[in-house]
Amino acid sequence: TVKAAQTARLDRARLALPLQNILAIAAQQAEQRGWHLYLVGGGVRDLLLADPDQPVTLNDLDLVVDGFHQSADVGAGVELARSLQALYPHARLDIHGKFQTAALLWHNDPDLDSLWIDIATARTEFYPYPAANPEVEASSIRQDLYRRDFTINALALRLTQPRANELLDFFGGLLDLRSKQICVLHSNSFIEDPTRIFRAVRFAVRLGFEIEPQTADFIRYAVSTTCRARDACLGESGRVVAPALQTRLKAELKYILQAPDWKPALKQLSDLGALSCLHPTLALDAELWQQLRLVDRWLRRFDPQQMFPHWQLLLDVLLARLAPLERGFVAQTLQLPKDSITRLTTLSQVQEQLTEALPKAPRPSQVVQLLKPYDVPMLMLVAVRSSERSHRQQIWKYLTRWSQIKAPLDGHDLKRLGYKQGRQFKQILERLLAATLDGEFGDGEFGERGGSDAASRARAERYLAEHYPLK
Ligand code: CTP
Numbered sequence: 001t002v003k004a005a006q007t008a009r010l011d012r013a014r015l016a017l018p019l020q021n022i023l024a025i026a027a028q029q030a031e032q033r034g035w036h037l038y039l040v041g042g043g044v045r046d047l048l049l050a051d052p053d054q055p056v057t058l059n060d061l062d063l064v065v066d067g068f069h070q071s072a073d074v075g076a077g078v079e080l081a082r083s084l085q086a087l088y089p090h091a092r093l094d095i096h097g098k099f100q101t102a103a104l105l106w107h108n109d110p111d112l113d114s115l116w117i118d119i120a121t122a123r124t125e126f127y128p129y130p131a132a133n134p135e136v137e138a139s140s141i142r143q144d145l146y147r148r149d150f151t152i153n154a155l156a157l158r159l160t161q162p163r164a165n166e167l168l169d170f171f172g173g174l175l176d177l178r179s180k181q182i183c184v185l186h187s188n189s190f191i192e193d194p195t196r197i198f199r200a201v202r203f204a205v206r207l208g209f210e211i212e213p214q215t216a217d218f219i220r221y222a223v224s225t226t227c228r229a230r231d232a233c234l235g236e237s238g239r240v241v242a243p244a245l246q247t248r249l250k251a252e253l254k255y256i257l258q259a260p261d262w263k264p265a266l267k268q269l270s271d272l273g274a275l276s277c278l279h280p281t282l283a284l285d286a287e288l289w290q291q292l293r294l295v296d297r298w299l300r301r302f303d304p305q306q307m308f309p310h311w312q313l314l315l316d317v318l319l320a321r322l323a324p325l326e327r328g329f330v331a332q333t334l335q336l337p338k339d340s341i342t343r344l345t346t347l348s349q350v351q352e353q354l355t356e357a358l359p360k361a362p363r364p365s366q367v368v369q370l371l372k373p374y375d376v377p378m379l380m381l382v383a384v385r386s387s388e389r390s391h392r393q394q395i396w397k398y399l400t401r402w403s404q405i406k407a408p409l410d411g412h413d414l415k416r417l418g419y420k421q422g423r424q425f426k427q428i429l430e431r432l433l434a435a436t437l438d439g440e441f442g443d444g445e446f447g448e449r450g451g452s453d454a455a456s457r458a459r460a461e462r463y464l465a466e467h468y469p470l471k
Contacts, residue, residue, distance in 0.1 A: 010157050010167045016057045018111040027159040029083045036066040038156040045152050066122040066140050077121040078102045142170050149196045151176045151183045183212040190222035197274045198252035205265040223273040250334045257311035288321050294384040316340055324348040343378050351382050358391045364402050365434035371398045407432040408456040418470050
């Protein structure tokens with residue numbers, strides 16, 4: 001039996017005008033074909049949470065078409081997307097997979113900005129009844145919503161007539177929005193899709209909600225039976241993991257780690273035991289926490305423009321906590337970018353080499369020589385994991401100053417002074433740079449000034465005359 005939905009009305013007029021227009025046109029197209037159309041998922045949630053006095057802009061809309069008939073309309077979503085694209089030729093149409101879902105994408109459109117509309121067809125296969133029966137309509141959209149993650153994401157706003165603007169709430173999502181609860185629809189939800197564990201935490205932290213206690217128990221149960229014990233998550237080497245799950249898990253981790261509130265999110269994931277979904281041995285102990293905070297501080301000071309993806313480096317630090325042989329495996333399983341996989345696979349070797357060599361490198365030029373083969377993310381990773389303060393300081397100075405220092409004279413100067421190009425040329429330039437780094441031309445601190453000022457250049461020329469006299 002189909003439970004009647006709690007209905008309420010939601011005023012679509014609160015949406016920004018271009019969005020209202022496109023939804024009205026989509027609804028018209030659906031009505032002409034005798035279908036119902038719903039806005040579902042995050043869009044409805046965000047519309048309900050938004051400030052009632054401000055127009056709401058959504059970048060990501062999920063629409064579900066209810067085509068009613070048993071099999072004839074399984075492609076209803078795709079057909080609707082095609083009809084919309086004919087009216088909006090600037091939009092790109094992508095059709096995916098055997099479930100026949102379609103996406104319309106606008107890129108930098110003057111009115112619609114970067115809008116993304118997913119259009120799916122509600123599952124109707126179990127309800128071979130005529131279209132006019134409201135119970136059938138209710139059951140297929142209900143069925144579609146029941147497959148979703150949380151009650152607050154399982155609300156639907158009907159866009160088509162009759163009863164347009166009616167909010168369908170079969171599972172108590174409205175109440176959970178008001179009482180700020182993240183609540184699953186059924187006990188198996190996290191076992192069916194472990195990425196929802198990460199989504200629960202992501203929404204809780206982002207919206208300032210609480211994970212409802214029974215839902216938290218379901219998470220712990222899923223972690224202990226599925227993630228920690230076996231194969232649904234990433235597990236240990238040698239396990240085969242569904243590629244679609246890895247991609248979605250990586251996407252969720254990225255969302256969490258690139259959000260400004262990644263710290264409480266990670267803490268909550270750890271409290272729920274969910275980090276063991278990445279690897280059974282991964283735990284957020286005090287040392288790992290310290291490393292994560294440190295890399296975050298370094299990234300913010302050293303790379304405020306976000307030249308490297310910060311989330312990726314945070315994840316590298318997390319995974320570097322695993323045993324060396326497991327790091328690369330988990331990075332590969334998660335399909336992390338190639339540079340992360342290389343970093344995590346070679347980390348223990350680099351760390352060993354630098355731990356041995358850095359104490360024997362008191363001069364800046366020696367530090368530069370040692371560190372220049374490595375890129376910035378690798379050096380940050382080594383630094384935050386090092387237990388030696390002095391190593392961190394050497395790497396920090398290298399990154400912030402020494403790696404940018406140039407000698408006061410370059411190749412053109414050498415030529416002007418009468419040196420001939422050849423093997424010695426390169427050697428002289430290297431020597432000049434080392435002397436600059438070690439403060440031999442400056443008048444100040446050890447290695448603090450390179451300087452292309454006249455005094456430094458004159459000192460460098462005297463140095464050349466003394467050490468490399470022209471024949
Ligand atoms: N969904 C789900 N289970 C998942 C992922 C998604 O049930 N593992 C459903 C939810 O109903 C969700 C909708 O698909 O609302 C769209 O997914 P997504 O775009 O990832 O989430 P949003 O809720 O739109 O969140 P966001 O605002 O962060 O994009």
